Amino acid sequence: MVSAPLIEKLKKTAGGYPDQRSALLPALDMVQRENGNHLSKEDIAAVAGLLGVTLGKAYGVASYYTLYNTAKVGRYHIQVDTNIPATLMGGQAILTHCEDMLGIRAGETTPDGLFTLSEVEDLGSCGTCPVIQVNDVYYENMTIEKTDALLESLKKGILPEARNESHFGSECKVLLKNRGDISNRSIVQYRKRGGYAGLEKAKALKPVEILDAVKHAIVRGRGGAGFPAGMKWGFLPQDNAAPVYLICNADEGEPGTFKDRQIMEYDPHLLVEGIAIAARAINAKKAFIYIRGEFRWIAGILEDAIHEARTAGLLDVLDIIVHRGQGSYECGEETALIESLEGKRGCPRLKPPFPALKGLYGCPTIVNNVETLACLPYIMEHGPEAFKKIGVVGNAGPKLFGVSGHVNKPGVFEYPLGTPLKTILQAAGGVKGNLKAVIVGGLSTPILTAAEAETLNMDYDACLKAGTMLGSGGIIVMNDTVAMPPIALRTIKFYAHESCGQCTPCREGSVAVESLIEKLLSGCGETADIDRILHLCDTIIGSTLCPTGDAFAMPIRAMVRKFLAEFETLVTANP
């Protein structure tokens, strides 16, 4: 049921967007929250009517995003991340333990309606795995004992306060300079430490001067593609009458990646300042932060920071809306993100046209990653030359590296681009046991063997030369206790789950690969199945509508090719 006060709230939310249909995702979320974490067909219809979208569209959205519960869930929704970093760090054992303790399987609800247990994909908590999300709360660094205590508390009706800590380190002191002290979240503290000096300088410059500085600094996009931000801005049409939108991509979902949340959670004003600088450069009056819905508390921190900055008169005419995603990896792709922000399913658009020409509501739009935008205050304050002094030629600036898996101190570490992988792994406390393989740029980049990773430097070009990609800088470390076929299976299960379903090679290719690896692991496989996997991967690469096809075909191909013997053993062991 949608109550009268909620209708007013929904209308107010819808009024904040240039097109009220953009409020579909937040509206469905708000209605679900008012109705015991359940989204009924009646409520979907009510929201559709209120926002003027068709019933099919609204239900299409409700059934697309994983955070909507179209089936009833228990009072406590226990969500256990079992993606690759979590699996390496004990997530599967936690899930099994929860199943045993609750007497239900993943996907089921206890008869008393108290618990629903779900196995979920990456929660952006890779350095602090195993992680359990209960309703909106993250419980990180979980052990069997901590899980028992958590379940006991929940049975008593108490959702305990989460005390989450993680390792971090900063060599550059640009992006994580304020990490460590929670009081730095406040604008007073941020300004005391020199914050908003970059924005002040930017305000004294003409937009084109900011653009030139960012172009000169060569800030390669930190979301994964590594495309220079200044060049992207340069694609905006000149003499354009339509509004220009700025979107900050905070939909951090690439497994192995948990870097943007370090900035947003601990230094939100750094991002707000970066957004204000970028908005000035591209003449945007409206900016959006599209943040994954699971980071609910972080979205709140950002909203507080924006409020503070606005109250302090720092934002001038700029309006920043924090928009929560609702559970879809695909929305990290910039055109899928734009679709989602327009209140639609997270299906990528055909390119061209690129968002700079035709993006949100068909208007020129720039989408930049959190970390990219967080580099801007430094560039404004110290100049592009200072930025370029950090890192190596063509790969300038600081980079956040998230290290997860088999290391002693998983966490996020800020190093100049071009830093040896070894140095970063040492910062993360060194590898636990013997290094077998490492994924250096998030799960969608090709895996490297220990030998290949030995002398790798962590920048865009060096990684490309080594046959992989720097991606988001999410480093997943595997020691020699790891068997590769199950890792490949869990990897492809993730992509099959997250495929938007729009184009054939991704939608069906992912499940085809999954079925073949499953067949091999079940002992029924044949050698031809390995060839089929490789054929699928080879053919899918470059043939999908968006990069997601490559995102699973490249890593799976690398896992199979580089650890072929392990896959072949599955056949020969069962002739």
Next chain:
Amino acid sequence: MKVTINGKEYEARQGQTVLQAARDNGVYIPSLCYHPKTGPAGKCRVCIVEIEGARGLQTSCTVPVKEGMIINTESENVRKAQRLVVDLLLSSGRHDCLACEQNGACELQDAAYRLGIERPTFTLAPKEQTDNSAEFVFREHAKCIQCGRCIAGCNATVVNEVLDFGFRGHDTKVICDDDVPMGSSTCVQCGECVQLCPTGAIVDKLPRGKARTWQLEKVETVCPYCGVGCRQELHVDRAANRIVRISGVEDSPVNEGMLCVKGRYAFDFVQSPERLTAPLIREDGGTFRKASWDEALTLVASRFGDVVKKHGPDAVAGLASAKVTNEENFLFQKFMRTRIITNNIDHCARL
């Protein structure tokens, strides 16, 4: 402009896509999600080709032609990619052609035939799921390839806004409203989705199992119902002298293939035994008796004459029908004005 396809030079027009140029020149490129009416979608990825100078493979439905463009639709890489897509589509559904309505008129079947795919490599088909709830449209999810043509047609062409995509990934399916059976949805059964479906996923319900596509003779005509004048194609079983189904004519500027529920489905009157085949004259007792046209027309003419004589010509009015042709309508008003001598003439399309 000139483009080269598979080593041969062809004429192409500015603004055309590679696929359109190839089709116009009789070069077959398999394609499933593209339909001239719903436009390029780039979803099925089967129309993939090689274009010299472009990185990787390109979908021919989305790339505009350029002067001197060199296109290859048959290279090994292209064939490999096309085959994989069609194989995956065949693998992910229950594409059993034997009893399928679309056998012989199926674009997926054509693609499989041209690419030489006898049977699918994988077994990824969903459970059988049919929707027989609607009056005229039958849906079979396992034959759906998620091309989105029906959805584009429903939302952008006829703007009935019933169909959409629900769920995601491999579970993606076409839903009616909030995933209810079509018969319980707001669908008005215009059948545009049937018209656009490239496979047997959405078909006309009534003719199922009545005739194979190749046994039917197509006869073009104008819809007899209203004044719009939609062009339609009757699919006629000559041997049984029956209309089996009706589809819209895509290149008709009037309706662009669209029809309404009456135009597409309400043709049973043609073969109805209750249909009048001769004039009937009501006897004094109220019963009807068959009469010849001469007798009937003479009777009508004399009765009209009586009324005009007694009450004047304005005591008579004529209401013309949209079911007849313009010429017949013209004659009717002429008759009313010059023979009856009244301007009391109107037309049902005005009501």
